[in-house]
Amino acid sequence: MSSAFAARLPAAIAVARVLGEGSSLDICLQESVAGSDPARASAIRSLAFGAVRGYYRHEAILGRLSSQPVERLEPLVRALLSVALFELEDARTPAYAIVDAAVDAAKAGPAARAAGFVNAVLRRYLRERPAIDATVGRDAAARHAAPAWIAALLRADWPEQASTVLAALDSQAPMWLRVDARRTTADAYLLRLRDAGIGATVEPRVPYAVRLEEACDVRALPGFAEGLASVQDIGAQCAVVPLDLRPGLRVLDACAAPGGKTGLIAERETGLGELVAVDVDPKRLAKVGENAARGAFSARLIAADAADPGAWWDGRPFDRILLDAPCSGLGVIRRHPDIRLRKSLADLTKLHAVQGRLLRAAWSMLASGGRLVYATCTFTHRENRDVLARFLDTARDALVVPAQAWDGWPDLGAADPFGRQILPGEAGADGFYYAAITKR
Numbered sequence: 001m002s003s004a005f006a007a008r009l010p011a012a013i014a015v016a017r018v019l020g021e022g023s024s025l026d027i028c029l030q031e032s033v034a035g036s037d038p039a040r041a042s043a044i045r046s047l048a049f050g051a052v053r054g055y056y057r058h059e060a061i062l063g064r065l066s067s068q069p070v071e072r073l074e075p076l077v078r079a080l081l082s083v084a085l086f087e088l089e090d091a092r093t094p095a096y097a098i099v100d101a102a103v104d105a106a107k108a109g110p111a112a113r114a115a116g117f118v119n120a121v122l123r124r125y126l127r128e129r130p131a132i133d134a135t136v137g138r139d140a141a142a143r144h145a146a147p148a149w150i151a152a153l154l155r156a157d158w159p160e161q162a163s164t165v166l167a168a169l170d171s172q173a174p175m176w177l178r179v180d181a182r183r184t185t186a187d188a189y190l191l192r193l194r195d196a197g198i199g200a201t202v203e204p205r206v207p208y209a210v211r212l213e214e215a216c217d218v219r220a221l222p223g224f225a226e227g228l229a230s231v232q233d234i235g236a237q238c239a240v241v242p243l244d245l246r247p248g249l250r251v252l253d254a255c256a257a258p259g260g261k262t263g264l265i266a267e268r269e270t271g272l273g274e275l276v277a278v279d280v281d282p283k284r285l286a287k288v289g290e291n292a293a294r295g296a297f298s299a300r301l302i303a304a305d306a307a308d309p310g311a312w313w314d315g316r317p318f319d320r321i322l323l324d325a326p327c328s329g330l331g332v333i334r335r336h337p338d339i340r341l342r343k344s345l346a347d348l349t350k351l352h353a354v355q356g357r358l359l360r361a362a363w364s365m366l367a368s369g370g371r372l373v374y375a376t377c378t379f380t381h382r383e384n385r386d387v388l389a390r391f392l393d394t395a396r397d398a399l400v401v402p403a404q405a406w407d408g409w410p411d412l413g414a415a416d417p418f419g420r421q422i423l424p425g426e427a428g429a430d431g432f433y434y435a436a437i438t439k440r
């Protein structure tokens with residue numbers, strides 16, 4: 001039995017769990033690949049990711065094929081169809097073999113009753129494919145597999161850039177590295193990569209950022225185990241600029257896990273007075289510890305709710321605070337395509353409230369003359385400028401530090417009244433938002 005054949009049902013089960021339980025695809029895949037050999041595990045992952053990436057395009061296709069409303073289909077049936085549609089798009093296997101295999105996968109699992117339905121829908125698609133693909137292709141949101149609410153938000157918040165961003169969200173994200181500024185430079189590391197047979201380029205606007213020509217296993221990267229390079233999107237690497245780090249400062253990374261930006265801060269200013277990394281999720285915080293061990297930096301780790309300083313803060317103000325707030329993550333959909341399936345418009349309202357609460361709490365821990373950087377990996381106004389506008393309405397001691405005053409900010413991102421928005425795809429970056437506020 002080929003890896004792909006044996007992979008279809010477990011891949012669909014992982015996707016169905018994302019749909020049914022709202023858990024992340026990574027977590028759902030862990031169970032689906034358990035006990036598989038590497039070839040089968042890789043086939044399961046690739047089918048599940050392909051199905052999730054194309055999910056909303058597949059929904060538009062299925063809407064033209066199924067007599068039942070697509071959203072009422074059982075998650076496993078829906079997932080089996082998405083896996084098959086992804087395989088048809090991928091075109092590595094003959095179309096009729098894909099349909100036969102999808103029907104067999106349905107029969108082999110709890111969706112056996114729906115095998116006839118799966119067969120009928122997919123065969124009809126094969127007959128009517130050119131016309132259906134042409135219709136779906138005319139709708140930019142469906143073509144780029146964006147749920148309607150994300151497409152509508154983009155058109156409302158970023159009307160001029162909406163179609164470029166939709167396309168970017170539907171593309172493969174490059175693999176970016178941050179090289180350790182304490183030990184090397186981007187150019188020197190490029191040579192190490194070249195010796196290891198790995199093609200890469202630098203982005204001159206963001207020092208220490210290296211873009212790999214092709215994603216690779218981190219174990220192949222020279223000095224990775226010793227922290228010489230870390231995987232980090234170029235947009236995330238920009239966080240260090242508005243922070244304006246200096247020797248002797250006490251810095252709080254308020255939502256720190258898994259520690260990508262904690263490591264960035266530690267590498268860029270080695271003379272900090274103290275670096276404190278807080279995260280509410282102890283398991284995720286443990287990753288900060290692992291990254292600190294690999295990257296040879298130290299930070300005081302505190303598993304706590306940053307919105308409740310009374311429970312853990314010793315009362316000594318911080319000179320710099322990075323609040324990399326929990327957000328919808330729409331800016332990193334390229335890397336986590338399941339965000340499309342797991343988030344909804346209603347989440348933005350809840351997140352807006354959480355972000356405001358975290359911002360007010362972080363502000364209470366900032367020293368006078370200190371600076372707080374509010375960051376997210378999303379592009380919605382609701383989670384970015386609206387959070388800041390609301391906060392600034394009441395915080396009389398807060399003053400925006402305009403992006404023009406951020407020393408060393410690369411020529412990236414769109415200005416808004418408070419900060420900068422890097423949109424997904426710009427310079428190969430994920431979507432990030434940054435604003436800096438200082439305390440009078």
Ligand SMILES: C[S@@+](CC[C@H](N)C(=O)[O-])C[C@H]1O[C@@H](n2cnc3c(N)ncnc32)[C@H](O)[C@@H]1O
Pocket residue numbers: 236254255256257258259260261262278279280281284304305306307324325326327358377
């Ligand atoms: C965007 S991620 C942070 C990414 C991290 N700064 C990095 O660069 O690797 C947001 C983090 O906020 C944490 N978080 C959510 N609510 C929190 C709270 N109330 N207090 C502290 N951390 C929180 C989440 O557990 C998550 O790890």
